[in-house]
Amino acid sequence: MKYVLMFTSDPAQLASVSEDDAQAVYGRIYAWFQENAASIADSGAELQPVETATTVKHGGVVVDGPFNEAKEVVGGFSVIDVADMDAAIALARTWPHLELPGVAVEIRPMVEDYSQFE
Amino acid sequence: MTASDALLATTIREESGRLVAALSRRFGDFDVAEEAVQGAVVEAVRSWRRDGAPRNPAAWLTTAAQRNALDLLRARGRQTRAADRLAASGSSPVGNAIDDRIPLLFACCHPALAPEARLALTLRAVIGLTTPQIARAFLVNEQTLAQRIVRAKRKIVATGIRLKVPDDLDDRLPDVLAVVYLAYNEAFVASSGGTHDRDLGADAAWLAEVVAASLPAQAEAWGLAALLRIQHGRAAARFTAYGDLVLLRDQDRSLWDAGAIKRAGEHLERAASLHSPGRYQLQAAIAMCHAEAPSWEETDWLQIVTLYGFLIVEDPSPVVRLNGAIALAQLGPDQAGVALADIERLAPDLDGYHLWHATRAELLRLLGRDAEAAAADQRALALTANEAERRLIQTRLRKHPLIDGS
Numbered sequence: 109m110k111y112v113l114m115f116t117s118d119p120a121q122l123a124s125v126s127e128d129d130a131q132a133v134y135g136r137i138y139a140w141f142q143e144n145a146a147s148i149a150d151s152g153a154e155l156q157p158v159e160t161a162t163t164v165k166h167g168g169v170v171v172d173g174p175f176n177e178a179k180e181v182v183g184g185f186s187v188i189d190v191a192d193m194d195a196a197i198a199l200a201r202t203w204p205h206l207e208l209p210g211v212a213v214e215i216r217p218m219v220e221d222y223s224q225f226e
Numbered sequence: 227m228t229a230s231d232a233l234l235a236t237t238i239r240e241e242s243g244r245l246v247a248a249l250s251r252r253f254g255d256f257d258v259a260e261e262a263v264q265g266a267v268v269e270a271v272r273s274w275r276r277d278g279a280p281r282n283p284a285a286w287l288t289t290a291a292q293r294n295a296l297d298l299l300r301a302r303g304r305q306t307r308a309a310d311r312l313a314a315s316g317s318s319p320v321g322n323a324i325d326d327r328i329p330l331l332f333a334c335c336h337p338a339l340a341p342e343a344r345l346a347l348t349l350r351a352v353i354g355l356t357t358p359q360i361a362r363a364f365l366v367n368e369q370t371l372a373q374r375i376v377r378a379k380r381k382i383v384a385t386g387i388r389l390k391v392p393d394d395l396d397d398r399l400p401d402v403l404a405v406v407y408l409a410y411n412e413a414f415v416a417s418s419g420g421t422h423d424r425d426l427g428a429d430a431a432w433l434a435e436v437v438a439a440s441l442p443a444q445a446e447a448w449g450l451a452a453l454l455r456i457q458h459g460r461a462a463a464r465f466t467a468y469g470d471l472v473l474l475r476d477q478d479r480s481l482w483d484a485g486a487i488k489r490a491g492e493h494l495e496r497a498a499s500l501h502s503p504g505r506y507q508l509q510a511a512i513a514m515c516h517a518e519a520p521s522w523e524e525t526d527w528l529q530i531v532t533l534y535g536f537l538i539v540e541d542p543s544p545v546v547r548l549n550g551a552i553a554l555a556q557l558g559p560d561q562a563g564v565a566l567a568d569i570e571r572l573a574p575d576l577d578g579y580h581l582w583h584a585t586r587a588e589l590l591r592l593l594g595r596d597a598e599a600a601a602a603d604q605r606a607l608a609l610t611a612n613e614a615e616r617r618l619i620q621t622r623l624r625k626h627p628l629i630d631g632s
Binding site: 109111191192193194196197215217 | 336337338384385386387388390392393
């Protein structure tokens with residue numbers, strides 16, 4: 109099954125992490141993608157910081173900032189293809205960034221069977 | 227509950243989980259399978275009560291559930307795919323796996339599901355309780371409960387939660403045991419008053435034994451089986467004919483089920499032989515001390531206090547510490563003073579918990595501080611939602627102090 113992993117963090121909490129610690133974790137993310145290549149359907153993208161977000165709302169209104177008011181922001185996403193939810197959870201748990209405070213990975217199954225909409 | 231109702235309940239309990247698992251496998255759709263079995267259970271209750279139990283109740287349920295599953299798939303416009311699945315599954319017979327219920331149980335207790343949904347879904351899918359029965363047992367709104375169950379089932383299907391025993395049992399078994407434990411406790415709390423067509427306490431104790439027998443190398447599974455078997459073995463003495471709660475101290479111990487306690491002892495020995503202690507085993511060991519004591523006064527409190535010492539290391543929750551303090555107070559007046567100090571320290575955590583106030587009242591009274599004791603009992607009364615406990619505290623305010631160390 110395919111799942112989208114959404115990598116999120118709370119910038120306020122990350123601000124307390126030392127530059128060296130942040131760099132050390134960041135360095136392991138590349139290795140993570142290599143080690144798990146067989147399970148990654150699409151490595152996705154890393155996003156520019158949340159300050160760069162622009163949202164278009166209902167009615168075409170353009171506003172500065174992300175779509176919601178939450179503290180947590182999406183920093184990137186990847187698509188994985190694994191056997192089941194347990195495998196998705198196991199893989200998400202190894203995401204190196206999770207060592208840092210305020211970091212979370214949201215797992216969402218992708219719609220793959222469009223017959224339900226036919 | 228009549229004898230035929232009891233037979234009906236036992237059959238449903240024994241067959242539901244197996245059928246849900248088998249039909250899920252056959253049709254590849256847990257939601258449909260669960261709905262189909264639930265429908266068959268409702269039909270069975272109606273039909274068996276009217277016409278008497280069929281000669282082979284298990285086969286009756288299987289036939290009804292399979293027919294429902296096909297109807298459901300047809301109604302959802304997916305009969306072609308269902309037929310494909312049926313063809314693909316070949317002639318695999320329904321319900322003959324070693325124990326299909328365990329993978330099903332792990333799916334229903336999956337950490338990706340909301341904690342409050344896990345219990346309800348487990349009771350429905352694994353042991354065949356109906357939504358109205360669950361709503362009645364837990365005093366929750368039936369519609370809210372139904373929505374919670376539907377949401378959880380859809381999540382299982384949509385997110386690819388499989389019906390399987392996970393590789394990492396250490397990680398996942400505690401969630402399963404917690405749900406079974408909760409099933410028993412909720413049933414106990416809600417069991418006063420009202421008529422019940424299922425004995426939820428018996429169901430939970432039975433399920434704990436199914437889990438332990440299927441995962442025999444798991445010490446805590448045996449510990450929980452022992453604990454619930456003992457608790458259930460004392461159930462007959464816990465309420466009067468009028469639904470009044472009887473505390474351990476005042477229970478008629480001749481009403482305790484000696485056979486159940488013996489069986490619990492065997493489970494506990496089995497757990498101990500695995501050399502992996504845990505909270506359920508310790509709670510069971512404490513319960514066993516009570517079960518083996520001829521009276522409240524002749525209870526081995528020192529042993530119980532020691533066991534609480536270990537339990538608090540495993541589970542330092544305020545309620546466990548409260549119970550440990552109650553046991554300590556039984557050792558003598560000096561220890562009662564220490565216990566009261568322990569209890570006072572739990573105030574920030576337990577100020578909203580009626581038993582904290584009730585216990586505090588008890589110890590204050592023991593130490594001759596009657597006015598403070600009465601005030602604490604009043605607080606306990608104000609916080610009690612359960613009718614049986616309310617009556618108990620009212621009685622105590624009128625009469626004499628009581629305490630429960632179970």
